[in-house]
Amino acid sequence: DSGVTQTPKHLITATGQRVTLRCSPRSGDLSVYWYQQSLDQGLQFLIQYYNGEERAKGNILERFSAQQFPDLHSELNLSSLELGDSALYFCASSLDATGDTQYFGPGTRLTVL
Amino acid sequence: DAKTTQPPSMDCAEGRAANLPCNHSTISGNEYVYWYRQIHSQGPQYIIHGLKNNETNEMASLIITEDRKSSTLILPHATLRDTAVYYCIVRVVAGTYKYIFGTGTRLKVLA
Numbered sequence: 001d002s003g004v005t006q007t008p009k010h011l012i013t014a015t016g017q018r019v020t021l022r023c024s025p026r027s028g029d030l031s032v033y034w035y036q037q038s039l040d041q042g043l044q045f046l047i048q049y050y051n052g053e054e055r056a057k058g059n060i061l062e063r064f065s066a067q068q069f070p071d072l073h074s075e076l077n078l079s080s081l082e083l084g085d086s087a088l089y090f091c092a093s094s095l096d097a098t099g100d101t102q103y104f105g106p107g108t109r110l111t112v113l
Numbered sequence: 114d115a116k117t118t119q120p121p122s123m124d125c126a127e128g129r130a131a132n133l134p135c136n137h138s139t140i141s142g143n144e145y146v147y148w149y150r151q152i153h154s155q156g157p158q159y160i161i162h163g164l165k166n167n168e169t170n171e172m173a174s175l176i177i178t179e180d181r182k183s184s185t186l187i188l189p190h191a192t193l194r195d196t197a198v199y200y201c202i203v204r205v206v207a208g209t210y211k212y213i214f215g216t217g218t219r220l221k222v223l224a
Contacts, residue, residue: 002156043157043200043214090156102212104156 003027004105006091012111018079021108025072025093031055032074033094033102034066038087049074050097081112117201122219125195131188133218135201138182144203146177147212148186152197157214160186160199191222 003026013019025032034046036059045058049068060066063081068074078085088109092102118136125131137146147162161168161175163184168175174187188195200217 002158004156042216043151043212045212088154092156101159101162103159106156107154109154 002103002105004091004093004103006089006105006108008108009106010109010111012113013081014113015081015083017081017112018077019081019110021076021078021089021091021110023074023076023091023093023105025074025091026103029093029095029103030072031094031097032068032072033092034060034074034076035090035092035104036087037090037107038084041087043090046076048097055097078110083112086110086112117203117215119199119201119215119218121216122221124221124223125188125191127193127222127224128190131186131191131195131220131222133186133188133199133201133220134183135186136183137201137203140181140203146175146181146184147202147204148173148175149200149202149212149214150195150197151200151217152194157200191220193222193224196220196222 005024007022031050033048037043046060047066048056052068063079066076088107090104090107092104094102145162145164148160149157151157161173163175177184198217198219200214202212
């Protein structure tokens with residue numbers, strides 16, 4: 001158990017819909033990272049938040065957005081969903097902003113029908 | 114970040130040492146070598162990391178060649194639960210924030 005929690009575990013929705021994925025980092029960690037893992041793209045970094053502020057962006061689509069709240073939990077919002085958005089979404093956390101030793105949550109499996 | 118090259122798959126007998134190689138010939142002096150593994154579809158799990166000296170922890174040992182162009186992750190006594198995809202990643206610790214995952218090595222531990 002990494003100490004990172006993600007909800008829900010599974011999510012099934014339809015194209016065009018919007019969903020929110022939630023992540024709670026390990027106690028004491030200030031950074032949260034979101035990754036997407038699809039069959040054809042592997043694990044890809046989406047975005048990082050550090051202490052409530054966006055720190056870095058990776059291959060995140062404009063239809064996706066995230067935020068980190070004062071209690072340090074984070075939400076990833078996916079809108080106008082397409083079939084290709086079906087994937088595992090992982091959240092990771094680390095102590096500071098450098099990303100040294102990231103601890104990953106169990107993931108949310110999103111299926112878009 | 115430097116790129117890494119790993120064999121796509123390996124088998125190892127249960128109880129034997131599993132030696133997973135990684136080539137990172139373009140690594141820079143300030144880049145660390147990190148190893149993570151992913152068991153089935155679980156979240157990646159941190160194993161070990163190092164700069165130039167060999168490292169050992171309760172999970173594994175990391176051997177980095179003197180020229181730092183390659184490394185080997187050693188699981189001393191592989192068990193069935195070590196069956197996973199193992200990712201070798203190189204990154205600068207300070208100033209970067211993300212891991213770039215390659216395709217990894219799929220290790221299968223055989224009974």
